[in-house]
Amino acid sequence: MVEKIFSLENKVTIVTGGNQGIGKVVAFYLADAGSDIVIFDLADASEVAKEIAEKYNVRTAAYVCDVTNPTSVKECIQKAADKMGKLDLLFNNAGICLHKNAIDCTPEDWLKVVNVNLNGIFFMAQAFGKYLISNNKKGNIVNTASMSGTIVNIPQGQASYNSSKAGVAHLTKSLAVEWALKGIRVNSISPGYIRTEMTGTVRQDWQDYWESTIPFRRMGTPEELAGAVIYLLSDASTYTSGSDLMIDGCFTVV
Numbered sequence: 351m352v353e354k355i356f357s358l359e360n361k362v363t364i365v366t367g368g369n370q371g372i373g374k375v376v377a378f379y380l381a382d383a384g385s386d387i388v389i390f391d392l393a394d395a396s397e398v399a400k401e402i403a404e405k406y407n408v409r410t411a412a413y414v415c416d417v418t419n420p421t422s423v424k425e426c427i428q429k430a431a432d433k434m435g436k437l438d439l440l441f442n443n444a445g446i447c448l449h450k451n452a453i454d455c456t457p458e459d460w461l462k463v464v465n466v467n468l469n470g471i472f473f474m475a476q477a478f479g480k481y482l483i484s485n486n487k488k489g490n491i492v493n494t495a496s497m498s499g500t501i502v503n504i505p506q507g508q509a510s511y512n513s514s515k516a517g518v519a520h521l522t523k524s525l526a527v528e529w530a531l532k533g534i535r536v537n538s539i540s541p542g543y544i545r546t547e548m549t550g551t552v553r554q555d556w557q558d559y560w561e562s563t564i565p566f567r568r569m570g571t572p573e574e575l576a577g578a579v580i581y582l583l584s585d586a587s588t589y590t591s592g593s594d595l596m597i598d599g600c601f602t603v604v
């Protein structure tokens with residue numbers, strides 16, 4: 351019974367930013383829960399798609415898609431739907447971070463971060479929502495926000511990132527309400543510091559500082575986010591929409 355409500359069997363899930371980091375690891379877990387997987391990434395993720403198909407015996411596909419480009423997003427969703435026969439779920443996860451003090455941010459810096467992290471999440475969610483509604487289908491979306499949408503990280507300056515992630519959490523609530531009666535649930539996860547390609551190259555003294563300030567005294571792993579994404583995408587959470595799940599080793603609690 352429990353296994354059944356968390357099952358993603360007979361589902362097709364799009365994972366954006368799935369070529370590496372959180373998206374890649376979570377894509378493996380979604381496949382393990384039974385879902386077919388479609389990866390959208392700036393890079394060609396066909397190797398990752400192949401690996402997932404071989405390991406879990408599910409159908410997979412990969413498309414080079416820039417989530418900031420609404421035309422590219424629309425075309426890739428159409429191609430994915432044609433190839434897989436249908437689409438059910440979206441892990442809307444692609445994002446970038448810029449460590450730069452607000453005072454030094456150029457207009458281009460600011461626009462780039464907000465464009466990927468907020469506009470990209472919106473373009474993907476909107477196109478996916480349109481696909482579901484026009485095909486009379488129910489579905490679920492999980493957006494990747496961040497604890498940075500709630501707190502301000504130090505010592506690094508990252509106002510563009512923090513603001514974009516606060517926007518993702520509120521966009522999530524807005525879409526959840528607009529689509530509540532259309533059978534489309536929209537939730538977000540807000541990870542704390544997670545060890546990935548994004549954080550792994552940050553200067554060591556900052557990483558040491560972060561770890562010393564996390565009550566768990568360590569960064570999280572992408573694997574520690576997978577259960578939350580499966581929960582929010584599956585029938586285990588049918589009365590949950592517009593929520594933001596903080597997964598941060600207690601960072602925002604203190």
Ligand code: NDP
Pocket residue numbers: 366367368369370371372373390391392393415416417418443444445446447466470494495496497540541542543544545546547548549
């Ligand atoms: P990574 O940098 O490891 O992975 C991000 C992926 O997104 C990359 O494959 C990247 O492709 C892709 N991507 C970037 N821009 C675009 C775009 N315009 N269109 C399509 N794909 C794109 O980051 P993480 O896995 O660490 O982060 C994933 C998400 O989690 C992000 O939204 C991030 O903000 C969020 N997050 C991460 C935390 C952390 O501590 N790591 C904490 C909280 C939230 P490419 O490399 O080819 O550019």
